[in-house]
Amino acid sequence: MLHVGRDGEESARGRERTAGRGRSAQRNQVRTLVMAIAKVVFVLGATATGKSKLAIALCKRFGGEVINADKIQVYAGLPVITNKVTDDERAGVPHHLLGVVRDLGADYAPEDFRRDAAAAVAGVLSFGRLPVVAGGSNRYVEALVDGDGGAFRGAHDVLFLWLDAEPRLLEWHASARVDDMVHAGAVAEARDAFRGDADYTCGVRRAIGLPEMHDYQRLLAAEGGGAATDAELAGELARALWEMKDNTSRLARAQSEKLRRLSGLNGWDVRRVDVTAVLLRMADGTAFRDSTWENVVWEPCEEMACRFLGNYPTPPP
Structure with missing residues (x-):
């Protein structure tokens, strides 16, 4: 049997304390x-x-600061048709890559976005602030996260919050928003941007609203013997608005399907938040008279963000 004297006991305890401090330091x-x-x-x-x-x-x-990830909103101008947030809606929050491309016909590819968004994220982080990348252009998001050999993912810890809703309700709500755009001046905005030889396959002119209203704006601009009657104009505008609603509904469906695919990819820990109840309140006109958004969207997202950020410094309430 091995007997350890007092000196040996103290030495053993010292080694344990040293090892403990080492583990704590690790x-x-x-x-x-x-x-x-x-x-x-x-x-x-x-x-x-x-x-x-x-x-x-x-x-x-x-x-934090917002980095826009919408392939149409990166272009300057056309705030109504491109659905840009207003100054009031921004509430003083800085936005990046919003209305920065001045050449309205330029092709701003996913690789361009990856380069500029990565730089914007780095800039926001350098000031000790939280980058929040927001937008519906999933090709842009995928290019940033997984492009360049996954360099961005390797250098960042990411939280994906996915706002989703019952498909038919979402498509209806998306198409109904066209009426809000019209009331906000989309038709006049399209008239100011109208060009008879416009190319609707690139740049900001891909935005829903411009190609659909081309024939209406052409009739509106016609003079002399080619001028359209009021009835012809009204009919053409009605057709254009119907097409805008249909295309907006199709866009919502395609974006949702793409997000379902992304959520199943390895490494994409996507947290789905069901906003169906909020859209229902908006449909019946009570969205701004109750706390549905706070309960259904904000509170769970705030909690997930708090857990994700951990000891991330936050401003006082």
Whole structure:
């Protein structure tokens, strides 16, 4: 039997304390490394699901800035047709890559977005703020996250929040938003942007509303013997608006299907948030008279963001 004297006991205890301090230091080092990983929140969803509202709310809560990921909103001008957030809606939150491409016919490819968005994210992080990437152009998001050999994912810890809804309701709501655009001046905006020889396959002219209203604007611009009657104009405008609604509905469906595919990819930990109840309230006109959005969207998203960010510094309430 081995007998250990007092000196040996003290020596053993000292070694244990030293080992314990070493393990504690290792844990602290790991914790520091984890906290040092740059964190980025993505707000995804089809058109008309409320991505901008959530992104801005997250930025206000956690001291962040929005990086736009909408392939049409990167272009300057046409604020109504491109559904850009207004200055009031931004609530003082800085937005990046919103209306920055001045050449309205230029092709802003996913690779261009990956380069510029990565730079914007780095800039936001350099000021100790939270980047919130928000938009419905899933090819842009996929290019940023998985492009360039997955460099972005390797350097960042990401949280994906996906706003989704019952498909038929979402498609109806998306198409109904066309009426809001018309009331906000979309027809006049399309008239100002009209060009008889416009190319609707590239640049901002791909935006829903411009190609659909081309024939109406052409009739409206005709003079002399080619001028259209009021009845012809009204009929052509009605056709254009119907086509806008149909195409918006199709867009919502395609975006949702793409997000379902992305959510199944390896490494894409996408958190789905069902906004069906909010859209129902909007349909019956009670959306702004109750707390449905706060209960259904904001509270779960805030909680997920808090858990994701951990000790991330947040501004005082």
